[in-house]
Amino acid sequence: MPARRSVPSILAITATGIAIVALCGPAPALAAPPQYGAGADGIGDPYFPLAGNGGTDVVHYDLDLDYTPAAPAPAPLEGRLDGVATIDLVPTQNLSRFNLDLRGLTATEVTVAGKPATFTQTENELVITPTKKVKAGKSTQVVVTYGGTTTQPTDIEGALYGWVTTRDGAMVVSEPDGSATWFPVNDHPTDKATYSFEITVPDGLVAVANGLPSGPATTVDGKTTWYWDAPDAMAPYLATASVGDYVIDEYVAANGTPIFDAVDPARLGDPSAALALTSDMLVFFEGLYGPYPFNSYGAIVDDDSVGYALETQTRSFFSRTAREGTVAHELAHQWMGNQVSPARWADIWLNEGWATYSQWMWTEHRGGDTAQASFDAYLSIPADDAEWELVIADPGPLGLFLNPVYDRGAATLHALRVEIGDDAFFDLARTWVERFGGRTASTADFIALSEEVSGAHLEDFFQVWLYTSGKPTDW
Ligand code: TRP
Numbered sequence: 001m002p003a004r005r006s007v008p009s010i011l012a013i014t015a016t017g018i019a020i021v022a023l024c025g026p027a028p029a030l031a032a033p034p035q036y037g038a039g040a041d042g043i044g045d046p047y048f049p050l051a052g053n054g055g056t057d058v059v060h061y062d063l064d065l066d067y068t069p070a071a072p073a074p075a076p077l078e079g080r081l082d083g084v085a086t087i088d089l090v091p092t093q094n095l096s097r098f099n100l101d102l103r104g105l106t107a108t109e110v111t112v113a114g115k116p117a118t119f120t121q122t123e124n125e126l127v128i129t130p131t132k133k134v135k136a137g138k139s140t141q142v143v144v145t146y147g148g149t150t151t152q153p154t155d156i157e158g159a160l161y162g163w164v165t166t167r168d169g170a171m172v173v174s175e176p177d178g179s180a181t182w183f184p185v186n187d188h189p190t191d192k193a194t195y196s197f198e199i200t201v202p203d204g205l206v207a208v209a210n211g212l213p214s215g216p217a218t219t220v221d222g223k224t225t226w227y228w229d230a231p232d233a234m235a236p237y238l239a240t241a242s243v244g245d246y247v248i249d250e251y252v253a254a255n256g257t258p259i260f261d262a263v264d265p266a267r268l269g270d271p272s273a274a275l276a277l278t279s280d281m282l283v284f285f286e287g288l289y290g291p292y293p294f295n296s297y298g299a300i301v302d303d304d305s306v307g308y309a310l311e312t313q314t315r316s317f318f319s320r321t322a323r324e325g326t327v328a329h330e331l332a333h334q335w336m337g338n339q340v341s342p343a344r345w346a347d348i349w350l351n352e353g354w355a356t357y358s359q360w361m362w363t364e365h366r367g368g369d370t371a372q373a374s375f376d377a378y379l380s381i382p383a384d385d386a387e388w389e390l391v392i393a394d395p396g397p398l399g400l401f402l403n404p405v406y407d408r409g410a411a412t413l414h415a416l417r418v419e420i421g422d423d424a425f426f427d428l429a430r431t432w433v434e435r436f437g438g439r440t441a442s443t444a445d446f447i448a449l450s451e452e453v454s455g456a457h458l459e460d461f462f463q464v465w466l467y468t469s470g471k472p473t474d475w
């Protein structure tokens with residue numbers, strides 16, 4: 001997907017062209033020599049100024065990783081990761097220099113179009129200067145050899161994320177900007193790409209990534225290499241390469257989707273595990289949102305952390321327990337968040353509101369509380385409760401995963417459904433996935449589509465629910 005920043009640059013060229021014609025008559029026959037410059041160090045998301053980069057659009061990441069987890073305690077909880085990332089990208093401007101995001105690992109060699117490049121590193125950025133400048137629009141391959149000690153990276157809130165080292169492997173969950181802790185990346189959802197993986201781990205461990213195995217694992221000299229191919233365009237934060245002592249279960253769901261589950265043996269007999277409902281859930285959500293968008297699905301259930309679940313694309317991650325509500329939530333994200341991704345991190349309510357509302361609808365489908373009852377329960381929270389303070393369309397980088405983003409987001413969708421009726425609401429849901437699938441969309445896109453599909457004026461409605469602090473009373 002071309003990143004959004006390419007649009008203004010095209011407009012700027014057009015505007016310049018028009019200005020020349022207007023001021024000087026016919027445009028000169030010879031174009032001025034192309035200007036080469038440095039790509040920006042961020043993609044322009046105000047919440048994460050250094051996430052992503054300017055001037056490049058990545059098409060494919062091929063990640064060749066070699067990983068050794070931490071030794072048993074009392075050894076420090078540190079692993080060793082060595083990688084070769086082969087990145088196919090298209091420059092969106094003429095580049096004399098460009099960045100990739102990389103944090104906590106050291107690059108040792110970089111080539112651009114087969115030629116050695118010079119490079120430097122800051123805390124978040126790998127700054128690459130190719131020997132030969134790269135021209136806008138010309139497909140270019142960048143190869144980065146890198147590695148280092150892996151530890152326990154944390155996000156802006158201090159929560160573990162990214163490549164998290166465990167005693168028996170790694171849990172790899174990178175929302176929102178943690179992919180840079182394990183590969184050089186244009187780390188923003190506006191630059192989706194396809195991925196392939198070759199992950200070498202000590203024999204006996206399993207490495208599970210997105211998509212489907214592209215061949216059987218091979219073992220040489222006490223090390224096993226796992227091969228994965230993820231051909232559906234994916235935002236970087238949804239990539240995973242989790243490593244553990246997993247039991248593998250492969251089957252085909254009722255809707256035809258191949259399933260690959262990897263479950264830590266310590267979690268196998270878990271009575272609250274709900275993975276067996278995945279097939280029924282796929283059928284249910286296809287009925288609401290349209291065909292499941294990817295080539296495969298499945299779960300990674302790890303034993304190493306507390307309370308984490310992430311909708312890693314095609315392979316949702318659960319730590320400890322895969323409860324029914326969470327299983328439904330992460331599956332629904334495959335349409336809402338993964339197939340259609342947030343244009344900016346401020347749009348996160350579109351991910352979490354839809355996933356939470358999907359949980360409400362699943363609960364109703366199973367004979368539990370109706371979606372209306374869940375809405376009523378939420379609206380029974382007193383008006384002076386802190387729950388109503390957050391403006392969910394602009395929660396701030398520290399508010400991305402606060403409760404109102406989930407629950408007020410879900411309530412917004414339910415109120416919208418009541419406002420425009422079931423036919424328009426589910427038409428909206430399917431059109432949303434169809435129109436913006438494979439790319440990103442913003443809150444403004446959602447409001448515009450809601451009005452287009454329903455024919456209703458919804459400005460005041462969304463003003464109250466999304467852009468105003470305080471408990472909605474009238475909309
Ligand atoms: N998106 C996750 C969910 O709601 C929550 C989440 C945010 C997360 N950042 C994370 C999970 C980092 C794991 C790691 O399901």
Ligand code: ZN
Nearest residue numbers: 329351352355
């Ligand atoms: Zn979620």
